[in-house]
Amino acid sequence: MPELNLTSAPAHLRHGSNIGQPLTRRDGILKVTGRATYAADNHPQGMLFAVMAVSTTARGRVVSLDVAAAKRHPGVVDVMTPDHKPQLAIDPEIKTNPFVFRMEVLQSDEVRYANQPIAVVIAETLEAATEGAALLAPRYETLPPLVGLDAGESFAPPVVGVGNPAESHHGDVEAGLAAADKQIDATYETPPQYHNAMEPHSIVAAWNGDNLQIDMPTQGLALSLARVAELFGIAHEKIHIRSPFLGGGFGSKGLMAGPQVLGVMAAKLVGKPVKLVLRREQMYGPVGHRAPTRQRLRIGADAEGRLTALDHHARTVSSTFDDFFEPAAGASHTLYAAPAIRTSHDAVRVNTGTPLFMRAPGEATGSIALESAIDEMAFACGMDPLAFRLKNYAEVEPMTGRPFSSKALRACYEQGAARFGWAKRPLQPRQMRDDAGLLVGWGMGTATFPALMFQAEARAAIRRDGSGVMEIGAHDMGQGAWTALAQIAADAVGLDIDRLDFKSGTSDLPDAGIAGGSAHTATAGAAIHSAGAAVIGKLADLATSDERSPLFGAGNAGVIARDGRLIRRDDESRSESYAEILARAGLAEIEARGTGAANPAAMEQYAMHAHGAVFAEVKVDPELGQVRLTRMVGAFAAGRIVNPRMVQSQLFGGMIWGLSFALHEEAVTDRRSGRIMNANLGEYHIPVNADVPPLDVITVEEHDPHVNALGIKGVGEIGITGSAGAVANAVWHATGVRVRRFPIRIEELLTQG
Amino acid sequence: MKQFDYVRPATITEAVAAAAQPGAVFLAAGTNLLDLMKGGVSRPDRLVDVTHLDGLDGIETLADGSLRIGALVSNADLAHDAEFARSYPAVAEALLSGASAQLRNAATVGGNLLQRTRCAYFYDTASRCNKRTPGSGCDAREGENRSHAVLGWSESCIATHPSDFCVPLVALDAIVEIEGRGGRREIALDELHRLPGDAPERDTVLEPGDLIVAVRLPPAARGFAAHARYLKVRERTSYAFAVVSAASALRIENGRIAEARLGLGGVAAKPWRARAAEDALKGVAPTADAFQEAARRALEGAKPSGDNAFKIELARRIVVRALTLAAAGTPARIPALPASPFASTSGAIHA
Numbered sequence A: 001m002p003e004l005n006l007t008s009a010p011a012h013l014r015h016g017s018n019i020g021q022p023l024t025r026r027d028g029i030l031k032v033t034g035r036a037t038y039a040a041d042n043h044p045q046g047m048l049f050a051v052m053a054v055s056t057t058a059r060g061r062v063v064s065l066d067v068a069a070a071k072r073h074p075g076v077v078d079v080m081t082p083d084h085k086p087q088l089a090i091d092p093e094i095k096t097n098p099f100v101f102r103m104e105v106l107q108s109d110e111v112r113y114a115n116q117p118i119a120v121v122i123a124e125t126l127e128a129a130t131e132g133a134a135l136l137a138p139r140y141e142t143l144p145p146l147v148g149l150d151a152g153e154s155f156a157p158p159v160v161g162v163g164n165p166a167e168s169h170h171g172d173v174e175a176g177l178a179a180a181d182k183q184i185d186a187t188y189e190t191p192p193q194y195h196n197a198m199e200p201h202s203i204v205a206a207w208n209g210d211n212l213q214i215d216m217p218t219q220g221l222a223l224s225l226a227r228v229a230e231l232f233g234i235a236h237e238k239i240h241i242r243s244p245f246l247g248g249g250f251g252s253k254g255l256m257a258g259p260q261v262l263g264v265m266a267a268k269l270v271g272k273p274v275k276l277v278l279r280r281e282q283m284y285g286p287v288g289h290r291a292p293t294r295q296r297l298r299i300g301a302d303a304e305g306r307l308t309a310l311d312h313h314a315r316t317v318s319s320t321f322d323d324f325f326e327p328a329a330g331a332s333h334t335l336y337a338a339p340a341i342r343t344s345h346d347a348v349r350v351n352t353g354t355p356l357f358m359r360a361p362g363e364a365t366g367s368i369a370l371e372s373a374i375d376e377m378a379f380a381c382g383m384d385p386l387a388f389r390l391k392n393y394a395e396v397e398p399m400t401g402r403p404f405s406s407k408a409l410r411a412c413y414e415q416g417a418a419r420f421g422w423a424k425r426p427l428q429p430r431q432m433r434d435d436a437g438l439l440v441g442w443g444m445g446t447a448t449f450p451a452l453m454f455q456a457e458a459r460a461a462i463r464r465d466g467s468g469v470m471e472i473g474a475h476d477m478g479q480g481a482w483t484a485l486a487q488i489a490a491d492a493v494g495l496d497i498d499r500l501d502f503k504s505g506t507s508d509l510p511d512a513g514i515a516g517g518s519a520h521t522a523t524a525g526a527a528i529h530s531a532g533a534a535v536i537g538k539l540a541d542l543a544t545s546d547e548r549s550p551l552f553g554a555g556n557a558g559v560i561a562r563d564g565r566l567i568r569r570d571d572e573s574r575s576e577s578y579a580e581i582l583a584r585a586g587l588a589e590i591e592a593r594g595t596g597a598a599n600p601a602a603m604e605q606y607a608m609h610a611h612g613a614v615f616a617e618v619k620v621d622p623e624l625g626q627v628r629l630t631r632m633v634g635a636f637a638a639g640r641i642v643n644p645r646m647v648q649s650q651l652f653g654g655m656i657w658g659l660s661f662a663l664h665e666e667a668v669t670d671r672r673s674g675r676i677m678n679a680n681l682g683e684y685h686i687p688v689n690a691d692v693p694p695l696d697v698i699t700v701e702e703h704d705p706h707v708n709a710l711g712i713k714g715v716g717e718i719g720i721t722g723s724a725g726a727v728a729n730a731v732w733h734a735t736g737v738r739v740r741r742f743p744i745r746i747e748e749l750l751t752q753g
Numbered sequence B: 001m002k003q004f005d006y007v008r009p010a011t012i013t014e015a016v017a018a019a020a021q022p023g024a025v026f027l028a029a030g031t032n033l034l035d036l037m038k039g040g041v042s043r044p045d046r047l048v049d050v051t052h053l054d055g056l057d058g059i060e061t062l063a064d065g066s067l068r069i070g071a072l073v074s075n076a077d078l079a080h081d082a083e084f085a086r087s088y089p090a091v092a093e094a095l096l097s098g099a100s101a102q103l104r105n106a107a108t109v110g111g112n113l114l115q116r117t118r119c120a121y122f123y124d125t126a127s128r129c130n131k132r133t134p135g136s137g138c139d140a141r142e143g144e145n146r147s148h149a150v151l152g153w154s155e156s157c158i159a160t161h162p163s164d165f166c167v168p169l170v171a172l173d174a175i176v177e178i179e180g181r182g183g184r185r186e187i188a189l190d191e192l193h194r195l196p197g198d199a200p201e202r203d204t205v206l207e208p209g210d211l212i213v214a215v216r217l218p219p220a221a222r223g224f225a226a227h228a229r230y231l232k233v234r235e236r237t238s239y240a241f242a243v244v245s246a247a248s249a250l251r252i253e254n255g256r257i258a259e260a261r262l263g264l265g266g267v268a269a270k271p272w273r274a275r276a277a278e279d280a281l282k283g284v285a286p287t288a289d290a291f292q293e294a295a296r297r298a299l300e301g302a303k304p305s306g307d308n309a310f311k312i313e314l315a316r317r318i319v320v321r322a323l324t325l326a327a328a329g330t331p332a333r334i335p336a337l338p339a340s341p342f343a344s345t346s347g348a349i350h351a
């Protein structure tokens, strides 16, 4: 991979600080000109192509593979099977830590779900490997698969999501419901969904002795490296992973997936570099998905429209061999001030790949159900949905009573509603038509997502020529880390962004934690900030303790770093450049490290969440049932906005995802075979350009002194929450038909003429 | 991928001879065929690439007023031919409502006619499918079949033909010109596609080696230009196959329908010509009642093949709407969202 040549286009010219500027992506030109090297673009000398054969049965055993036929095919080099593969150092079934999920790496002939890898064909060309895989003609012993939300006995999982309790309550829900004037009891269903990142999972693996070079898109360099090290029994230092760009991940590239391990195994087996890229349909199985849910909400309100109780139960599924439980009911913990709240989960096991985090895991599924139910409750109380939400505004976190570290949701409601023109909304549904006679409906939803922090480390250096270096193994999934983190870095070392060498995206750099939980900018940003402060501190010590420096003796008054100079805080006429300080000290470079992590004391004391309000307008053909979104306004408060342009893109993306959730996305599973029948982008529908009207995003000013030193919350996932419900509620408002099974389908809206 | 021969014949005669061999198929733009080959659904031994044949990419008006469209004309070029769009607006609208701009740029007229069903079980080689493997069974029958046929299906196959283009073509009495081993012949488009019966593996009446060289619209087809629409209900605003679609074309004289044409898409294994509905409209005023009656007749005999009863009612409503739109007159420009129920209000600049 060549050195990254990140641009400094005129769009970067600016005055003042770096943080807060709407810089365009520094890697944008590389990407639009095709020069950004994604993992599968690497072709080391002598590289072979590996193609997985995947199971067509969802449950059973592979009883035969025609390896001989595959090997006879011209160009096929080897076929990796459970009987012919490199030995792993540990059993992949062992969960060595909570972030390790079981994977299928040919450890047995058992089949646990459709599309599970059952063999890997390695060949000189992609075509030969593909045909070799087809020639394997597997035969199976098949058992009836477990499919769907009623596949078997349900059970209460010990935890949901990542270590959250499956049941929580506060107050007496049954008493609250009994005392209510108005009640609703409604059940909503959400389908299985697949991440479908544009870039498929891929890996190029090359062994050199016991050194291992990997090109692979990952949202978690350090976690992936540790997993590879333990599976192959090699030291961390022997492994180098490059992941400068991801073509999206959405959670499915967070952890080392089975197919990527197979790529490393294949390279070991044949003693040559190997590339393995999943085909689109192969992404519907071994790399995670969003589990389906069935959610029952029981809500009570008093005569004034004040909530008396909120009971949210979610049924979900996990695989037959591992645990990930979509924490859907957790969405009811933070938004509405009910005196009694109970959330609970149960699950059944089915023959799928293990579900996993998918953009806003739990929050997205839970939000569409909760926001629909709140809409239903508001209507039952005869109240405007916004007035109802304001009446039940949570001044403190309802479940815990903790104050919020910051919460500008009221401003989100106000600004979003004003921009949208919400005040003119009729209370009753099916009241509005446009000139062409189409039904028009307006709906809203509240958005929320926790402000999380993981752990990260960064290394900062100032060089003798006065330029800076910031190193952190961070991940650019397309969200703009190359730009936003560099902006934070530039400010951290008091340099213009073009004077800073920002290094990222490889495993030999300090661990940036995982790019997930909408926490990457906050976590990596905090590490960068503290590394920058530390290196500037060292530089200041050098200067202020040297009597030859104009800053000598500034100790108590202090210095500030700006534009490559240290400046005496109480006398700006006295300053010295970084280069001068280092030259005098005879140093080529000065460096320091810094870390970023959550502050446990603050977390104890405060509830930390980003918030937003989304307003949607849909039009529905009254006879034909086709729905189209025509307007959407989202107002979000998410702490400090590092780069408004990139934040807006993230929020647009989230809102479109919400639209997709309400109207389009669904993996259709054949209930007899357990196979997914629309595992391609032609039939697994997501919105296309014609489905997306101009969107309007407002970022509401919010200063949060508690979440982290920079006041950053996340924006990666919140856009989905609220939006999906807003669209669904708008469909109800347009038609008077409440659809509780998502995505909303044409046939459900055909009932009235 | 399975290895196959690739031949590029110089003449139509050579092409026909090459494709008449067992295991040979024609390759046009490949937007359907190559997908099927990559999925292992089609495993031909030989591809006969017809895209370099001369004389198949023209659009010409014949002396009698017919229009002859070469089989290699791209879907996009045809739809964007201003004269064509003026004379056969419903056909242009149908073309533009199909697939995506990129696919339309590549896809050919001949390939569009002969594209295969989108039945998911046909694509999934692990499923039983009588169309793919004769006699193996039909997994769609008890499976995920909300988009399957409601007209003309049989127990052996409930698949639909997915083309939008074919729907107004069949309504306008299009004729298919074929070059085969026995020389040139022509058939009505309505006779090209077969209903499944007990041989769903045969999509069409074509014989091995038969090459579609052109599609012809007879002189009368121009007579509907003032009142012709295509309407397509789908699961997103663009880039989706029809759940149900309809092409309607009226000749209105002195406030009465002199002649009506009606085709339905997404309902059967062939583009469905609704002649009984056309007859009911002949000579009557274009009223809502008349359109309701036509819709009733168009769907007479329809029955669900699975989870798709809604398509019957939806088809009736689409017929009424398509006729209503046609009666109101062909718009001066093809809407930015062609064939969409949102055509009139889109504000969009493209689909």
Ligand SMILES: Cc1cc2nc3c(=O)[nH]c(=O)nc-3n(C[C@H](O)[C@H](O)[C@H](O)COP(=O)(O)OP(=O)(O)OC[C@H]3O[C@@H](n4cnc5c(N)ncnc54)[C@H](O)[C@@H]3O)c2cc1C
Pocket (backbone or CB within 6 Å): A682, B025, B026, B027, B028, B029, B030, B031, B032, B033, B034, B035, B050, B071, B075, B097, B098, B099, B100, B103, B106, B107, B108, B109, B110, B111, B112, B113, B114, B115, B116, B162, B163, B164, B165, B210, B211, B212, B213, B239, B240, B241, B242
């Ligand atoms: C994602 C996607 C979405 C789509 N959406 C739509 C849609 O909404 N509406 C719609 O109508 N279509 C849609 N299509 C289908 C598209 O219209 C067809 O793929 C296309 O028209 C086929 O034309 P082609 O030239 O690529 O044919 P090819 O793929 O080359 O050939 C298709 C078949 O026709 C045969 N053939 C081709 N030309 C001739 C000839 N001259 N004589 C005899 N046999 C011939 C081939 O042997 C092959 O069997 C979609 C396709 C895709 C991939």
Ligand code: SF4
Pocket (backbone or CB within 6 Å): B117, B119, B120, B121, B122, B128, B129, B130, B131, B132, B137, B138, B139, B140, B141, B156, B157, B158, B159, B200
């Ligand atoms: S409906 Fe037809 S194409 Fe679909 S599985 Fe059945 S036989 Fe095959």
